[in-house]
Amino acid sequence: MRSHSIVVAVMSMLLAAFSITSSVAAQSSWSWPEKSQNLKVLPADFPPDRLRAVMTGFTRSLGVRCSHCHVGEEGKPLATYDFPSDTNPKKDVARGMLRMLGMINDQLREIQPEKVDRVNMWCHTCHRGRPQPMTLAEELGRIYVKSGSDSTIAHYRDLRERFYGAGSYDFRAPGLNEVGYQALAGKDVPGAIAIFQLNAQHFPESGNVYDSLGEAYLAAGDTAQAIIQYEKALALEPKNENAAKALEKLRAAGGKPGR
Numbered sequence: 001m002r003s004h005s006i007v008v009a010v011m012s013m014l015l016a017a018f019s020i021t022s023s024v025a026a027q028s029s030w031s032w033p034e035k036s037q038n039l040k041v042l043p044a045d046f047p048p049d050r051l052r053a054v055m056t057g058f059t060r061s062l063g064v065r066c067s068h069c070h071v072g073e074e075g076k077p078l079a080t081y082d083f084p085s086d087t088n089p090k091k092d093v094a095r096g097m098l099r100m101l102g103m104i105n106d107q108l109r110e111i112q113p114e115k116v117d118r119v120n121m122w123c124h125t126c127h128r129g130r131p132q133p134m135t136l137a138e139e140l141g142r143i144y145v146k147s148g149s150d151s152t153i154a155h156y157r158d159l160r161e162r163f164y165g166a167g168s169y170d171f172r173a174p175g176l177n178e179v180g181y182q183a184l185a186g187k188d189v190p191g192a193i194a195i196f197q198l199n200a201q202h203f204p205e206s207g208n209v210y211d212s213l214g215e216a217y218l219a220a221g222d223t224a225q226a227i228i229q230y231e232k233a234l235a236l237e238p239k240n241e242n243a244a245k246a247l248e249k250l251r252a253a254g255g256k257p258g259r
């Protein structure tokens with residue numbers, strides 16, 4: 001049943017979005033609707049917390065902002081957006097994608113009816129953080145035709161920096177970070193610490209990675225290490241409010257600075 005697999009897909013996206021801290025929450029005077037006005041694929045009574053998980057999942061899967069699919073201006077408060085409106089054609093494209101995903105997952109279930117550890121297809125299975133999932137050659141070829149070799153080379157450098165690798169897996173920091181939080185949510189604190197340490201080894205310049213490591217040490221009750229990691233996070237990202245707040249709390253509680 002299509003509706004069934006959509007619900008499954010949506011539940012899965014909810015899990016995927018579990019560790020995302022949404023900047024949306026920080027926007028005052030707008031909140032996720034208790035009752036959505038114009039849902040055509042998701043159930044009409046879809047609750048606000050799940051709608052939030054799906055929508056933030058969409059933005060992350062495609063590497064876009066809300067305004068990619070909705071009527072509203074980037075940078076303006078969300079209260080000025082018209083979310084029920086269907087004027088932005090990308091919204092109906094996204095609906096079509098949601099239906100397609102339901103059909104794909106139904107089909108997979110038919111192909112392997114007995115499978116227990118089922119592999120679920122997601123928006124990001126195809127999209128991998130890009131609005132239009134294309135091969136490298138396809139994407140560069142289009143730029144070449146339109147703007148010539150200088151632009152193509154610049155674009156290649158940009159893509160290589162952002163998406164280096166075979167493209168089969170996204171090795172950038174958020175992937176491992178998410179798995180670390182999965183371990184943390186499952187109370188596997190040593191596992192979470194090991195995963196976040198590995199991420200820090202690969203991304204020693206990412207403040208967020210140390211922030212996560214600090215959180216894991218905190219869960220382990222290792223205040224001294226937590227302080228050290230939060231200090232690193234803050235040194236790399238002076239605007240990291242989470243790390244700043246955590247440090248403040250730890251020091252107020254009598255923790256000694258780590259350095």
Ligand code: HEC
Nearest residue numbers: 036037038039040041042055058066069083084091094095
């Ligand atoms: C990839 C496209 C896409 C992105 C990005 C996206 N949305 Fe949506 N949004 C949709 C679609 C499609 C629907 C309608 C789903 C349906 O018809 O079942 C929807 C519905 C909604 C609704 C319900 C409106 C109503 O009353 O009917 C809200 C609220 C919403 N989105 C908010 C957001 C916010 C906030 C963001 C950014 C964090 C966002 N969306 C990002 C595609 C998107």
Ligand code: HEC
Nearest residue numbers: 058090093094097098101121122123125126127131132133
């Ligand atoms: C099976 C692979 C696949 C899956 C799964 C998939 N998409 Fe797509 N999507 C594509 C392809 C390919 C395109 C580009 C189509 C084109 O431009 O010709 C695309 C394009 C889009 C676009 C238009 C982007 C733009 O800026 O032009 C949106 C929006 C979109 N997808 C949303 C979603 C959402 C939301 C999901 C999950 C519910 C999803 N897609 C799942 C393959 C996929």
